[in-house]
Amino acid sequence: MARAQETEAWRQLQAHQTQLSTSGTRISDLFAQDPQRVATLSFDCGNILVDLSKQLLTPDTLDLLLQLARTMRLTQAIADLCSGEQVNNTEQRPALHMALRGLNVPARPDIGKDVSAALAKMDALVSAVHAGTWTGYTGDRICDVVNIGIGGSDLGPAMVTRALQSHHQGSIRSHFVSNVDPAHLHKCLAQLRPETTLFVLASKSFTTLETMQNADLARRWLLSKADNEALAKTHLHKHFVAVSTNKKAAVEFGIREDNIFPMWDWVGGRFSLWSAIGLPIAMAVGMAQFRELLDGAASVDQHFMETPLASNVPVLMGLLAVWYRNFWDAGSHVTLPYAQDLELFPGFLQQLEMESLGKSVDRDGRTVEVSTGPVIWGSAGTNGQHSFHQLLHQGTEFVPADFIAIAQPAVADNQQQHRHLLANCFSQSRALMEGKTRQQAKAELLAAGEDPARAEVLAPHKAVPGNRPSTTLLLDDLSPRNLGSLIAIYEHKVFVQSAIWNINAFDQWGVEIGKQLSKPAFDALNGDDAADRSLDPSSRALIHHCLNKPGDPS
Ligand code: F6P
Numbered sequence: 001m002a003r004a005q006e007t008e009a010w011r012q013l014q015a016h017q018t019q020l021s022t023s024g025t026r027i028s029d030l031f032a033q034d035p036q037r038v039a040t041l042s043f044d045c046g047n048i049l050v051d052l053s054k055q056l057l058t059p060d061t062l063d064l065l066l067q068l069a070r071t072m073r074l075t076q077a078i079a080d081l082c083s084g085e086q087v088n089n090t091e092q093r094p095a096l097h098m099a100l101r102g103l104n105v106p107a108r109p110d111i112g113k114d115v116s117a118a119l120a121k122m123d124a125l126v127s128a129v130h131a132g133t134w135t136g137y138t139g140d141r142i143c144d145v146v147n148i149g150i151g152g153s154d155l156g157p158a159m160v161t162r163a164l165q166s167h168h169q170g171s172i173r174s175h176f177v178s179n180v181d182p183a184h185l186h187k188c189l190a191q192l193r194p195e196t197t198l199f200v201l202a203s204k205s206f207t208t209l210e211t212m213q214n215a216d217l218a219r220r221w222l223l224s225k226a227d228n229e230a231l232a233k234t235h236l237h238k239h240f241v242a243v244s245t246n247k248k249a250a251v252e253f254g255i256r257e258d259n260i261f262p263m264w265d266w267v268g269g270r271f272s273l274w275s276a277i278g279l280p281i282a283m284a285v286g287m288a289q290f291r292e293l294l295d296g297a298a299s300v301d302q303h304f305m306e307t308p309l310a311s312n313v314p315v316l317m318g319l320l321a322v323w324y325r326n327f328w329d330a331g332s333h334v335t336l337p338y339a340q341d342l343e344l345f346p347g348f349l350q351q352l353e354m355e356s357l358g359k360s361v362d363r364d365g366r367t368v369e370v371s372t373g374p375v376i377w378g379s380a381g382t383n384g385q386h387s388f389h390q391l392l393h394q395g396t397e398f399v400p401a402d403f404i405a406i407a408q409p410a411v412a413d414n415q416q417q418h419r420h421l422l423a424n425c426f427s428q429s430r431a432l433m434e435g436k437t438r439q440q441a442k443a444e445l446l447a448a449g450e451d452p453a454r455a456e457v458l459a460p461h462k463a464v465p466g467n468r469p470s471t472t473l474l475l476d477d478l479s480p481r482n483l484g485s486l487i488a489i490y491e492h493k494v495f496v497q498s499a500i501w502n503i504n505a506f507d508q509w510g511v512e513i514g515k516q517l518s519k520p521a522f523d524a525l526n527g528d529d530a531a532d533r534s535l536d537p538s539s540r541a542l543i544h545h546c547l548n549k550p551g552d553p554s
Contacts, residue, residue, distance in 0.1 A: 046485025137235035149202030152269025296484025318496025435466015
């Protein structure tokens with residue numbers, strides 16, 4: 001396959017970018033040139049209104065990006081993804097997260113049955129916990145569910161559970177513990193009673209250090225805090241269930257085989273919230289709403305598979321990401337959900353995007369030679385306006401932004417306050433686009449009665465360059481269905497970028513090195529001299545400092 005940067009479309013995009021920047025093309029002017037711009041560049045995807053009109057995008061840009069997509073055989077890549085080809089070539093696996101929300105994959109007739117069975121098993125547990133028929137070792141009903149997992153086995157379920165707070169049903173309290181820092185689990189356990197707590201050990205591999213350490217600690221806590229340790233020990237299965245592909249290791253830990261929920265090698269961790277990894281979500285909102293979440297994602301899957309590239313939202317968002325990364329040198333991308341309930345969304349996206357696109361070798365093992373995934377960051381608006389938006393407006397970095405807004409408030413009786421939230425969201429994207437010239441700044445100062453000499457001095461400080469692009473995704477409300485759609489849009493957008501760069505979006509070999517190197521460091525911390533000598537001088541010095549060892553370690 002040709003590399004993207006060797007294609008004619010790439011060369012033309014470079015020339016086009018030069019032309020746009022030298023001519024000083026401004027997004028605001030594009031509205032004047034085309035009165036239909038908003039209509040042309042607004043799309044409906046899974047019932048989400050996606051407004052691309054504030055993008056640095058002319059009809060020529062769009063044509064060239066689509067030409068690039070065709071040259072890089074994007075349509076074929078999407079078909080390969082959906083038909084169960086081994087798109088994860090380094091691990092020789094398909095990536096079939098879409099099958100978890102109903103995609104039929106004729107090449108894998110086993111999958112549909114397995115998915116339905118897993119959903120039925122989740123349903124049984126959720127119903128039993130909600131009904132109080134699944135009890136702890138004393139016969140008391142379960143009040144708290146603690147998910148122990150990390151990465152994809154934490155971020156997705158935690159984000160969705162938090163986002164759907166106003167849809168929680170029943171009285172189950174959800175907790176998420178991920179960090180190997182024991183302070184994380186201790187803080188959580190301090191509020192809990194062993195007899196009413198259910199732990200979900202979520203680990204696709206069931207080998208992840210953090211999760212295994214926390215699982216052990218949770219088991220020790222439960223037994224040590226139980227008023228009848230012997231009874232608790234015989235009924236431990238009532239307090240621990242697992243989600244994993246590694247049944248053997250889960251059974252060895254002490255989980256009953258019946259209490260192990262399946263995962264499959266064809267689902268990547270960061271794409272797994274739709275599987276039984278979503279058990280804490282289902283515990284919080286009930287199975288009916290969990291299925292709504294799946295349906296929302298499925299409607300975007302359909303859009304992604306069936307909509308022509310020119311109006312396919314994940315395709316357009318992915319191509320725009322390539323446009324800014326490779327032609328405008330944007331090293332980061334900010335996501336700004338104007339909804340406190342989406343406060344964990346940027347963190348979830350960090351794993352989804354940066355684990356998927358943080359690659360510098362292509363699918364054929366060649367160095368990519370163009371920039372791939374940008375740094376993803378952000379936080380819930382309006383908070384960022386009072387911290388990092390200064391850099392977005394006047395800093396030297398060019399940072400494309402995604403705004404996510406919810407038309408209806410989560411809390412119905414706060415309509416006016418919610419309107420302040422929306423007003424801020426829409427005016428931030430406008431401010432990024434329009435900016436403010438020196439002349440405008442000076443005129444404002446003068447109109448406010450400022451001394452002319454002082455106005456002249458202040459004007460450059462108050463000017464805002466503008467012309468900074470953004471997408472706005474507008475949801476009617478933060479329902480399970482709409483949230484499912486939102487997440488699926490980003491999943492597919494990431495895949496589009498990976499197809500253009502010809503990188504594997506579904507492996508994450510880079511995380512292995514840290515896992516490998518933590519072993520000798522741990523041994524050195526435990527006094528193993530050979531391990532200590534194997535370390536670099538800086539690590540040794542730090543470890544010696546922790547151990548209070550005198551002398552120069554080098
Ligand atoms: O360390 C990265 C990672 O491999 C992620 O891709 C994954 O989501 C996470 O660890 C957790 O893995 P597991 O579910 O196997 O514990």
